[in-house]
Structures are given as structure tokens and as C-alpha cells.
Amino acid sequence: MTHESKPAAPDPNDFLGVDHGLNDEERSIRDAVRDFSTRELLPHVADWFEAGTIPEPRALAKNFGNMGLFGMHLHGYGCAGVNAVSYGLACRELEAVDSGLRSFVSVQGSLAMTAIHTYGSTEQKQEWLPRMAAGEAIGCFALTEPDSGSDAGAMRTRARRDGSDWVLNGAKMWITNGSIADVAVIWAGTDEGIRGFVVPTDTPGFSAHVIKRKLSLRASITSELVLEDVRLPDTARLPEARSLGAPLSCLNEARYGIVWGVAGAARSCYQAALDYAGARVQFGRPIAGFQLTQHKLAEMVVDVNHACLTALHIGRLKDSGACHRDHISFGKFANVAGSQRVASAARSIHGANGITLDYPVLRHLLNLETVATYEGTEEVHALSLGHSITGIPAFR
Structure with missing residues (x-):
């Protein structure tokens, strides 16, 4: 008579063995992000939270870029092109340290870069995506407004045509990375519906103001954006974005x-x-x-x-x-x-x-x-x- 071996006792840290369902590439990405996060981020994050900021966000962006974390689920333009599970695992390991750090990567890759990758022109993609993937340029995504959150369609920011240009006026609120961004994806109402614009943050009339006194997500830079007669050429418009x-x-x-x-x-x-x-x-x-x-x-x-x-x-x-x-x-x-x-x-x-x-x-x-x-x-x-x-x- 043979006796079957008894199953191993559950691991308290992965009780159902969820990670046993990962493939080798997914496991490798998980381990790399976990190791980096534990070694480079965890020792400092409590101090960043207490200070209410990230002291050197551009250095952090370069580190994330070197690891291929920005837009890692996108293809081309220097992006890693990994599967959705691998991107999710990276998010899990970053947020195990702090939600603000996952938000940094998420806003850059899943919001700003995805908007340009999905709805942008070839020229916009070539100009911004390789630099953003490398962490050399930081992006933000501006939809929420002081009086428009869940009801995004009620936004008051407007873009009007002026000859061949667009002129933007309005304000955006709770924008992650807003005050350190090199480029902002701004959503505005027009006579033709909701449209998106790729706005370099050194454009005259654009300003960003850090939101202070937060009691949550303190290891993250959150800003209000103000647009006062921001003039842009039509080439700044995301050509494939035609609605909310x-x-x-x-x-x-x-x-x-x-x-x-x-x-x-x-x-x-x-x-x-x-x-x-x-x-x-x-x-x-x-x-x-x-x-x-x-x-x-x-x-x-x-x-x-x-x-x-x-x-x-x-x-x-x-x-x-x-x-x-x-x-x-x-x-x-x-x-x-x-x-x-x-x-x-x-x-x-x-x-x-x-x-x-x-x-x-x-x-x-x-x-x-x-x-x-x-x-x-x-x-x-x-x-x-x-x-x-x-x-x-x-x-x-």
C-alpha cells in the first residue's frame, strides 16, 4: 500500500497560493519590483509621508524609468510591452510600500501615457512617449475640477478656437504630479464636445499649485492646475479623442x-x-x-x-x-x-x-x-x- 504525501501547510503570506499561478516572466517582474521597493523605497516612505512630499521626484522618476515601470503595458516608443498581469503585479508591490508611489507610476503610465498612446498623433507619440517611458519627462492627467469630480461631463474648463489655435481657460484639481510635470494632458469642453490637449507645462498661462494640508496620500505630489488663456496650436489636440x-x-x-x-x-x-x-x-x-x-x-x-x-x-x-x-x-x-x-x-x-x-x-x-x-x-x-x-x- 502506498501513502500519498500530505499537502504542505498553507503559507500565511500567500494562504491560497495565488502567486503559484504566475508564469516565470511575471514572477521575475514581481520579484524585481518587490526587491527595489523594499530596498530603495520602504526605508524612506514614512519620512516622505510625514514631510508631505517626495523630496527628489525626478530622481525617483528616472529610477522607475530604468526599471521599465512607466507605461510598461504599452507597446513601442520605449515601453516594455508586458502583459496586464505583470503590470498589475508591479502595482501591487509598489502599493505594498505606499499608495502614493503606485499612483506616481499609474498616473504617468495608465493615464498620461495611455492617453497619448491611444488618442495621440504620431508626432505627439514620438515627442513624448520615449521620454516619459525613460522617466526623463513627467506627465500628469487633468480631468477632475474643483466642482466636477464624479460628474466629469460637467467640467467648466473650456477650449475655444481662435483661428488655427485653441485657447484654454479653467482649473483642474487633485492632479497627481501636476506641479512637477513637463506635460499635462488636459481635458476641456469645446463647441464640438469634450476634447483632450497635450500641454507642455511651460506654455504661457499654465500654472500649478501644490495642495497642502493633506492627511492622506502624503507621499505624493498633488496640485491644482490653472489655465489662463493658454494658447495652443491645433497640433496639441489629441486627434482621436472625440468624447468623454x-x-x-x-x-x-x-x-x-x-x-x-x-x-x-x-x-x-x-x-x-x-x-x-x-x-x-x-x-x-x-x-x-x-x-x-x-x-x-x-x-x-x-x-x-x-x-x-x-x-x-x-x-x-x-x-x-x-x-x-x-x-x-x-x-x-x-x-x-x-x-x-x-x-x-x-x-x-x-x-x-x-x-x-x-x-x-x-x-x-x-x-x-x-x-x-x-x-x-x-x-x-x-x-x-x-x-x-x-x-x-x-x-x-
Whole structure:
């Protein structure tokens, strides 16, 4: 009689073995980004968060460019051209350090570069994409306004024709990298509908002002953009962007990165809580030995693994061409909420220590408040899912 070997016990850090489903290239990218993030970013991110800025963003951009992280899912023009899962894994490993760092890469690649790559002219692509992929030029993406967030179609920024030129006036708000960008993709209303413009930030009339006093996403540079009679030639217009659907499609690419990224933030909080619970002794034994703490950890490991499974499955759908925008709404809706639960529980396990920057949990919890809002609020994605499953739109 032969005896089958017993299955190995689950790995607490990958309980369902989600990463066993990665191929060699995906695993290599995961490891490279994780190693870089742990070595070069993690030791500094608490200080950046406390300072409310990234001290040397251009040096960071060059490092990201050297690693091929900018526009890594795009093809040509110096972009890496990797699959969607590989891009997602990079987002996960960056956000395991901090949401602001994933946002830096996401805004550059999934928003600004994707807009130019998808809707730009050959000349625009050749001028900007190789430099942006290398981290030599920084881009931003300006859709949100002070009075127009979820209802992007209500934007007040206008572009009017003046002979062969366009003149832009208006303001944009909550723009990541806005004050350090070399180029801004600006969306504006025209007599012909919503149009996009590639705007060098040294254009007269363009100004950017850093938003201060943030309590979330502090290791990220966020700005207000002001456009006062910004005059552009028609060659600055994105020729293939002819409706609000263009910027929304770019946002969908960025949301996909969030689906993966927040799984990294949740993993970081869970691992910190697991380590802390094993080391923290109260009433004569580690708090990991108490039933209430184990219940919290059990809920956390479920949420983390659900988030990783959801991200990987949506990534495979995307790589096969079967990913609908509502799949990504599902991922953002589910994974952000699950990650918030994990971060909140991790903070409670850390007790008073959890409110300090000596541990990552409150920093992640605060960041996730912003991630839950940008690129589609929880409410918007809930309504997207509701429309998808009932066939009845409830937005208006």
C-alpha cells in the first residue's frame, strides 16, 4: 500500500497560493519590483509621508524609468510591452510600500501615457512617449475640477478656437504630479464636445499649485492646475479623442492598477499585524494567542487572498481580451473595501503603536481613504455594478 504525501501547510503570506499561478516572466517582474521597493523605497516612505512630499521626484522618476515601470503595458516608443498581469503585479508591490508611489507610476503610465498612446498623433507619440517611458519627462492627467469630480461631463474648463489655435481657460484639481510635470494632458469642453490637449507645462498661462494640508496620500505630489488663456496650436489636440469616453477609458486603465495595488496595501497591513501579534506579549503570552486577535487575523487573511485572487482573475481576463469595464468596477469596489477592512483591523491589533509612522498600518489606512475616492468613488462603482446586473441605470 502506498501513502500519498500530505499537502504542505498553507503559507500565511500567500494562504491560497495565488502567486503559484504566475508564469516565470511575471514572477521575475514581481520579484524585481518587490526587491527595489523594499530596498530603495520602504526605508524612506514614512519620512516622505510625514514631510508631505517626495523630496527628489525626478530622481525617483528616472529610477522607475530604468526599471521599465512607466507605461510598461504599452507597446513601442520605449515601453516594455508586458502583459496586464505583470503590470498589475508591479502595482501591487509598489502599493505594498505606499499608495502614493503606485499612483506616481499609474498616473504617468495608465493615464498620461495611455492617453497619448491611444488618442495621440504620431508626432505627439514620438515627442513624448520615449521620454516619459525613460522617466526623463513627467506627465500628469487633468480631468477632475474643483466642482466636477464624479460628474466629469460637467467640467467648466473650456477650449475655444481662435483661428488655427485653441485657447484654454479653467482649473483642474487633485492632479497627481501636476506641479512637477513637463506635460499635462488636459481635458476641456469645446463647441464640438469634450476634447483632450497635450500641454507642455511651460506654455504661457499654465500654472500649478501644490495642495497642502493633506492627511492622506502624503507621499505624493498633488496640485491644482490653472489655465489662463493658454494658447495652443491645433497640433496639441489629441486627434482621436472625440468624447468623454476617451478620458474615461484611460481612467479604466488606471483603475485596473488600483485593483492590484490595494491588494499590496492590504498584504502589508496583514503581515505587519501578524508579526506584531506574535511579538506583543500581554497577560503573559503573545496577543496572537487570544481568540479575538485570531478572529481578526482570520478575517484579514481572507480579505487579502480574496483581493489577490480577484486581481489575478481580472488580469487574466484582460490579457485574454475578455475584460469588460464592469469587471474592473467589481475589482475596485471589492478590493478597496476589503483592503480598508484589513488596514483598520491591523491598526487595532497594533494598539497605540498603530497610530505612529513606526508601523505602516495607519499610513495605509489613511491612503486608502483617498484610493476609495479617486478614479471612481465607491458609490459610482456600486451603481456601475447595479446597472450591469439589473440592466437599469440609476445614475440619474
